[in-house]
Amino acid sequence: MERVIKIGTRGSKLALWQADYVADLLQQKGLQSEIVIIETKGDKILDRSLSKIGSKGVFTEELEDQLRTGGIDIAVHSAKDMQATLPEGFKIIAFTERELVNDVIVSLKDGIDLNNGKEVVLGTSSVRRVAMLKHYYPHVKVVDMRGNLQTRMRKLEEGQCDALVLAYAGVHRMHYEEHITQHLPLDQFTPAAGQGSVAIEVSENLDEAVIKEIRNAVNDKDTEYRLLAERSFLHTLQGGCSIPAFALANLEGSENISITGGLVRLDGSEVIKKTLNGSKEDAERLGDEVAQWILDNGGKELLAEIKQQK
Numbered sequence: 221m222e223r224v225i226k227i228g229t230r231g232s233k234l235a236l237w238q239a240d241y242v243a244d245l246l247q248q249k250g251l252q253s254e255i256v257i258i259e260t261k262g263d264k265i266l267d268r269s270l271s272k273i274g275s276k277g278v279f280t281e282e283l284e285d286q287l288r289t290g291g292i293d294i295a296v297h298s299a300k301d302m303q304a305t306l307p308e309g310f311k312i313i314a315f316t317e318r319e320l321v322n323d324v325i326v327s328l329k330d331g332i333d334l335n336n337g338k339e340v341v342l343g344t345s346s347v348r349r350v351a352m353l354k355h356y357y358p359h360v361k362v363v364d365m366r367g368n369l370q371t372r373m374r375k376l377e378e379g380q381c382d383a384l385v386l387a388y389a390g391v392h393r394m395h396y397e398e399h400i401t402q403h404l405p406l407d408q409f410t411p412a413a414g415q416g417s418v419a420i421e422v423s424e425n426l427d428e429a430v431i432k433e434i435r436n437a438v439n440d441k442d443t444e445y446r447l448l449a450e451r452s453f454l455h456t457l458q459g460g461c462s463i464p465a466f467a468l469a470n471l472e473g474s475e476n477i478s479i480t481g482g483l484v485r486l487d488g489s490e491v492i493k494k495t496l497n498g499s500k501e502d503a504e505r506l507g508d509e510v511a512q513w514i515l516d517n518g519g520k521e522l523l524a525e526i527k528q529q530k
């Protein structure tokens with residue numbers, strides 16, 4: 221293909237790492253690309269929590285404008301940051317191979333371990349993490365910590381908290397692994413839908429032949445099954461990244477998939493979760509069924525309560 225694929229991305233270091241990663245994957249299949257940096261509302265507004273700005277597309281809207289007008293051909297996002305329901309006219313065409321999906325504790329101090337019962341101040345701005353910390357580690361104090369990974373690391377250095385809760389994936393991509401003091405267990409601290417993979421979004425008008433080539437270079441089929449299940453779960457819950465929802469699908473053998481999804485009450489007093497297994501070809505239906513089960517078993521009330529508290 222002669223055409224140079226224009227990759228749109230946010231300007232944070234993590235976003236740029238992801239864009240470079242995708243550019244490399246394209247390059248390996250002989251596809252040329254260039255990176256176009258686009259600032260989003262989520263990057264500009266740093267003094268309010270994300271749940272207050274509004275969950276809809278704070279990190280994606282400006283990229284979608286450029287997809288629509290042809291300023292860029294593809295938009296690269298952390299899959300986790302993407303709305304479950306994309307605006308009309310856009311679709312995800314590929315997910316990169318997923319890396320470790322768990323959350324980790326990052327600290328510059330020795331001996332930070334949430335299991336030892338000692339008081340510790342943790343920085344996070346994720347409602348899922350806050351609620352889970354309250355549920356599983358009630359002795360922990362939480363302070364709100366927004367900003368990109370570098371900003372959070374700076375705040376950690378300044379002593380605004382003892383440790384951060386972060387996705388392993390971002391910590392790894394930014395080379396902060398040496399500061400990981402603990403890996404949080406997946407069965408308790410189940411990640412957000414999509415954590416650890418990078419998604420490629422395009423306009424539905426993009427040429428089918430181009431889509432095929434990009435998919436062939438970037439998409440990891442196993443990751444795709446898992447993310448389709450998790451995103452379908454989120455879609456049925458009608459939640460973005462601002463509700464304390466979690467979902468993780470895993471392949472079992474070569475044919476099957478299991479998905480666990482659920483919700484945590486903001487004060488940590490309750491976790492509702494459900495696991496279903498089935499054929500990986502039914503990934504989306506399974507995600508939807510798990511979400512339906514959650515809604516029918518206290519989830520509806522919990523979501524209503526969460527909406528009121530915000």
Ligand SMILES: NCc1[nH]cc(CCC(=O)O)c1CC(=O)O
Nearest residue numbers: 298300386387389390415416417
């Ligand atoms: N919400 C911000 C965000 N979006 C994606 C990642 C990490 C990379 C990933 O999960 O793919 C992070 C940082 C974090 O949650 O610690």
